[in-house]
Amino acid sequence: MRIKISLTEIHTLGHYIKEKTGIVLDEKKAYLFESRLSPLLTELNCSSYTNLLDLAKKDHLISTKLMDSVCTNETSFFRDKSPFSLMIQKLAPDFFEKNPIKTLNVLSAACSTGQEVYSLIMALTDAGITAPRFKINFTAIDISDKAITKASRGEYSKFELARGMNSEKLSKFFDKNGELWRIKDKFRSIVRFKKSNLLKSNELTRLGKFDIIFCRNVAIYFSKDDKQKVFDTLATMINPNGHLLIGSTESLVGISNQYTRNTFQGAIYYDKN
Numbered sequence: 001m002r003i004k005i006s007l008t009e010i011h012t013l014g015h016y017i018k019e020k021t022g023i024v025l026d027e028k029k030a031y032l033f034e035s036r037l038s039p040l041l042t043e044l045n046c047s048s049y050t051n052l053l054d055l056a057k058k059d060h061l062i063s064t065k066l067m068d069s070v071c072t073n074e075t076s077f078f079r080d081k082s083p084f085s086l087m088i089q090k091l092a093p094d095f096f097e098k099n100p101i102k103t104l105n106v107l108s109a110a111c112s113t114g115q116e117v118y119s120l121i122m123a124l125t126d127a128g129i130t131a132p133r134f135k136i137n138f139t140a141i142d143i144s145d146k147a148i149t150k151a152s153r154g155e156y157s158k159f160e161l162a163r164g165m166n167s168e169k170l171s172k173f174f175d176k177n178g179e180l181w182r183i184k185d186k187f188r189s190i191v192r193f194k195k196s197n198l199l200k201s202n203e204l205t206r207l208g209k210f211d212i213i214f215c216r217n218v219a220i221y222f223s224k225d226d227k228q229k230v231f232d233t234l235a236t237m238i239n240p241n242g243h244l245l246i247g248s249t250e251s252l253v254g255i256s257n258q259y260t261r262n263t264f265q266g267a268i269y270y271d272k273n
């Protein structure tokens with residue numbers, strides 16, 4: 001059952017969520033509060049959204065559940081296709097041509113349930129860009145406990161796999177586990193998964209430096225100030241000659257001057273200045 005939210009509750013809860021995650025939810029998103037948080041209200045036996053907010057402020061676990069509920073985890077395997085061709089046809093080969101014995105460090109920021117980082121691994125493996133000849137480290141982060149836990153398990157339903165996977169890749173990269181399919185351990189174990197908040201610069205920079213950062217389809221939920229902060233922080237984490245990839249509907253115009261836009265066969269990416 002959907003429980004109605006008042007305008008005051010939208011403001012107070014919206015403020016709390018923005019502070020914690022950067023996600024902007026205003027009165028235009030009343031339906032989203034109601035559809036995503038009504039089940040939590042029922043589960044926690046809360047009489048109102050104000051009651052839920054009071055509990056979240058006191059109890060870290062409830063706050064985590066609240067954030068998990070408001071995060072949009074929409075993703076799919078090989079989402080938008082072109083970033084993955086760009087990676088195997090240009091970015092990774094260019095890197096190893098210039099640095100044949102170095103490790104390529106890749107970050108999937110706001111990785112959701114892991115499809116992005118596993119798609120990268122599958123694309124690179126199929127292209128023969130793999131260990132032992134080519135050394136690549138993968139890090140994947142997300143603010144959502146639920147999403148990052150699922151990502152690190154690497155287990156997907158038929159429905160999730162139907163979005164972007166073909167049967168050839170399925171049998172090559174996954175093992176059947178009951179009703180689910182699990183990415184083979186040798187691919188899962190090469191990713192470092194970490195719960196991390198893009199808005200917390202200290203937390204982010206502690207992850208280290210990267211040659212390629214994917215930060216797609218998350219900043220669309222942030223205010224302009226938070227977008228600027230996130231992309232400027234990410235710029236400090238990119239090695240010289242490194243790159244940033246953002247979502248197909250996103251742009252850095254008026255957001256950050258730390259990058260130069262570039263294209264390769266129709267795919268857009270950014271070079272760190």
Ligand SMILES: C[S@@+](CC[C@H](N)C(=O)[O-])C[C@H]1O[C@@H](n2cnc3c(N)ncnc32)[C@H](O)[C@@H]1O
Pocket residue numbers: 020021022023071072073074075076079109110111112113116141142143144147196197198199215216217218247
């Ligand atoms: C729409 S998904 C995008 C997933 C993937 N990058 C893609 O393009 O398919 C957005 C993800 O951003 C995460 N997210 C939202 N705010 C975040 C923040 N402040 N720090 C890190 N991750 C965040 C959400 O939990 C969600 O999993």
